[in-house]
Each structure stands twice: as structure tokens, then as C-alpha cells.
Amino acid sequence: MRHYETIFILNPTLGEDEYKETLGKYSTIIEKSKGSLIKTEEWGKQDLAYTVKKFEKGFYVLFDYCGTPGITDRMERDMKIDDRVLKFQTVKLADQADPEKLRQEAESASSGKEEPEEGPGAPEETETGAEKDTTGTEEVGDGV
Numbered sequence: 001m002r003h004y005e006t007i008f009i010l011n012p013t014l015g016e017d018e019y020k021e022t023l024g025k026y027s028t029i030i031e032k033s034k035g036s037l038i039k040t041e042e043w044g045k046q047d048l049a050y051t052v053k054k055f056e057k058g059f060y061v062l063f064d065y066c067g068t069p070g071i072t073d074r075m076e077r078d079m080k081i082d083d084r085v086l087k088f089q090t091v092k093l094a095d096q097a098d099p100e101k102l103r104q105e106a107e108s109a110s111s112g113k114e115e116p117e118e119g120p121g122a123p124e125e126t127e128t129g130a131e132k133d134t135t136g137t138e139e140v141g142d143g144v
Contacts, residue, residue, distance in 0.1 A: 001035075001036070001068065001097055001098075002066065002067065002092055002094065002095055002097065003038075003064075003093040003094040003102065004064075004066070004067065004071070004090055004092055004093065005062065005063070005064050005090070005093055006062070006063045006065070006072075006075060006088060006089070006090040006091075007060065007062045007063075007088065007089055008026075008060075008061055008063075008079060008085050008087065008088035008089075009048070009058035009060055009061075009085070009086040009087045010022060010058060010061060010084055010086065011055065011058065011059075011083070011084045011086060012045055012055055012058050014059065014084060018084065019059060022084050022085075023040065023042075023061065025078070026075060026078070026079075027040070027063070029075055029078060030065050030067060030071065030075070033067055033068065033071040033074055034067065034071075035065050035066060035067030035068070035071045036065060036066045036067065036099035037063065037064075037065045038064040038066065038103050038106055039063075039064045039103075039106045039110075040061065040062070040064075041061070041064075042059070042060075042061055043059075043060035043061065043062065044059065044060065046059075046060050048086075052086045053086050064102070066097050066102065072090050075090065076088065076090060
């Protein structure tokens with residue numbers, strides 16, 4: 001199976017029910033095409049970089065999934081004709097992937113999110129924004 005990632009932007013005026021229905025529609029397409037949905041990331045309502053179909057905001061959603069090569073054709077065809085989808089982009093991440101292994105990696109990454117390192121070995125910020133070297137030498141920065 002191939003590993004794909006599709007990010008799409010939904011109409012910001014959708015109600016909660018329509019929003020969930022749209023996500024369900026595309027996850028069902030993946031499952032009916034004998035694909036496997038690895039994870040769904042809902043990034044929420046965000047500002048768009050530029051106006052798209054007269055909207056300045058949109059709901060960002062990321063699907064990470066595995067499937068046969070034809071799975072993207074069906075997804076993209078439906079997204080093109082769906083007025084609720086403002087924009088989308090699909091990227092092939094790998095030609096050969098194991099969905100179970102990817103799912104386990106995604107679950108372990110989400111449950112064990114690493115916090116930024118703080119403590120004796122972590123670089124410290126100075127008032128100018130440059131990092132202070134704690135090894136005993138002078139300040140390291142961009143020379144501003």
C-alpha cells in the first residue's frame with residue numbers, strides 16, 4: 001500500500017453537523033477504497049493566506065492514510081465537486097507502507113509528545129534574543 005497525506009480546507013460557515021458529515025464522507029471513501037485511515041488532525045478554523053472563494057478563514061483538516069494508487073483519484077474527484085471544500089492537496093509520502101506500523105507510530109507520537117528541553121543543558125535566551133552559551137564562553141548570537 002502507498003502512504004498518502006491529504007490536507008484540505010473546509011468552508012468556515014459549516015455547522016458542526018455538516019463539518020462532521022464532511023469528515024465522515026471522506027473517511028468513508030478511504031475505507032470503501034480498501035484504504036486505511038492512519039490519523040485525522042483537525043487544526044480548527046484558521047486564517048487563509050489569501051482569499052479563496054470569497055472566504056478569508058477555513059477549517060483545516062489533515063488525513064494521513066494508506067491505500068492503492070487509485071484511492072487519491074476518488075478523493076480528489078469528490079473534493080473538486082464538493083462546495084464545502086475550498087482547497088485540497090494530496091502528497092504521496094511512500095510507495096510501500098505498513099498501515100499498522102504507521103498507526104502505532106502515530107499513536108505513540110501523540111501520547112508521548114516531547115516537551116521542549118529545559119534544564120541545565122538547555123540554551124538560555126538573553127534579552128537580545130540570542131542564545132547564551134552556558135559552557136563558560138561568551139554570548140553566541142547573530143552579531144546584532
